Amino acid sequence: MxxxxxxxxxxxxxxxxxxxxxxxxxxxxxxxLLEPYYRDxxxxxxxxxxxxxxxxxxxxEITRFAVGSCNxxxxxxxxWQGIASRDPQLFLYIGDNVYGDPGWDGGxxxxxxRRAYERLNGHLEFQxxxxxxxxxxVWDDHDYGFNDGGTVFPFKRWSEHIYETFWNAPGDVRGRxxxxxxxxxxxxxxxxxxxxxxxxxxxxxxVPPPPGQTLPVNGRYVPDSSADAQMLGAAQWAWLVEELAKxxxxxxxxxxxxxxxxAHLWEGWELMPRERERLYAALAARKGxxxxxxxxxxxxGGIYRKDVPxxxxxxxxxxxxxxNRPNASNAEATAREPDADRQGMCVGDANFGEVAVDWDARxxxxxxxxxxxxxxxxxxxxxxx
Numbered sequence: 001m002x003x004x005x006x007x008x009x010x011x012x013x014x015x016x017x018x019x020x021x022x023x024x025x026x027x028x029x030x031x032x033l034l035e036p037y038y039r040d041x042x043x044x045x046x047x048x049x050x051x052x053x054x055x056x057x058x059x060x061e062i063t064r065f066a067v068g069s070c071n072x073x074x075x076x077x078x079x080w081q082g083i084a085s086r087d088p089q090l091f092l093y094i095g096d097n098v099y100g101d102p103g104w105d106g107g108x109x110x111x112x113x114r115r116a117y118e119r120l121n122g123h124l125e126f127q128x129x130x131x132x133x134x135x136x137x138v139w140d141d142h143d144y145g146f147n148d149g150g151t152v153f154p155f156k157r158w159s160e161h162i163y164e165t166f167w168n169a170p171g172d173v174r175g176r177x178x179x180x181x182x183x184x185x186x187x188x189x190x191x192x193x194x195x196x197x198x199x200x201x202x203x204x205x206x207v208p209p210p211p212g213q214t215l216p217v218n219g220r221y222v223p224d225s226s227a228d229a230q231m232l233g234a235a236q237w238a239w240l241v242e243e244l245a246k247x248x249x250x251x252x253x254x255x256x257x258x259x260x261x262x263a264h265l266w267e268g269w270e271l272m273p274r275e276r277e278r279l280y281a282a283l284a285a286r287k288g289x290x291x292x293x294x295x296x297x298x299x300x301g302g303i304y305r306k307d308v309p310x311x312x313x314x315x316x317x318x319x320x321x322x323x324n325r326p327n328a329s330n331a332e333a334t335a336r337e338p339d340a341d342r343q344g345m346c347v348g349d350a351n352f353g354e355v356a357v358d359w360d361a362r363x364x365x366x367x368x369x370x371x372x373x374x375x376x377x378x379x380x381x382x383x384x385x
Contacts, residue, residue, distance in 0.1 A: 219265025284310020
């Protein structure tokens with residue numbers, strides 16, 4: 001157990017870095033202090049571990065998988081049965097998989113994050129789903145550190161260790177800074193590559209508006225077009241280019257935050273225009289394969305299509321959020337965020353997403369489903385390079 005004096009010492013030595021969240025965080029991290037502390041802590045606490053889950057065989061032809069984000073571990077967990085009712089071959093759990101920051105006291109041990117995973121692990125619905133359906137995971141802010149957090153979070157390596165321990169992350173994930181990874185499934189001609197990006201570990205601080213400035217749309221920040229703004233970091237960018245050069249017939253790129261939308265100024269790639277243009281360029285330079293983007297984070301769901309450079313028929317994105325933390329009705333969500341790129345309503349109901357692939361018809365169908373499995377918004381499109 002942690003002694004109160006040790007906890008107090010660590011809190012005082014780091015609270016100046018994190019008190020008040022990202023706005024008060026500093027770029028320097030007390031790594032030299034924390035490394036020996038965490039070595040000791042490993043022997044003092046038992047980190048939670050999810051049940052072992054089934055693995056999808058590399059040769060599996062994927063025709064249906066699900067995606068979801070934003071699960072309050074203290075809330076209703078019946079959505080797991082709703083997802084299972086759609087019979088997905090795979091589930092992508094793409095961030096805010098728990099909420100570890102509520103109740104956090106600033107301690108470097110991240111006790112509230114560990115307790116959040118323990119709470120999730122205690123739900124029978126989660127255990128049954130985990131043991132039945134193959135999963136890939138990536139984190140977002142609330143299972144990484146603090147709200148809208150990025151690279152300045154001083155305890156991110158311990159947070160990563162908690163994450164990798166709970167999800168039994170494979171060796172390639174454990175061997176790098178951040179939790180990004182990719183996998184490819186299916187035979188030649190029907191290969192699906194799933195790329196999960198880490199938009200937290202290296203993401204530079206977001207920029208609030210100057211005092212007195214009124215934002216043109218709902219949000220909290222202003223776009224940062226400076227050369228210092230970074231979303232992925234150099235190592236992840238190089239890795240992404242390598243992944244996009246591998247053979248695939250359909251590429252699914254997962255970003256925990258939205259990519260295409262310009263209809264708000266909450267977190268999203270629109271806050272770093274140079275980085276988003278770099279992403280579009282990397283996607284346009286991919287070595288073949290059709291493309292769909294998946295995102296979460298917003299506590300609303302929707303399907304989007306946008307014309308971008310290098311994509312002759314545009315890019316499609318589905319946002320699936322939240323699994324059990326809705327904050328508006330469908331009508332309210334649609335009315336408060338007009339978006340010319342959104343195809344259909346903005347889903348305020350608790351929801352998850354489904355991607356269906358018809359290889360014979362060369363068609364992808366995106367569906368935002370209510371958490372009982374009822375489809376709410378569906379769009380289909382032919383494979384487009």
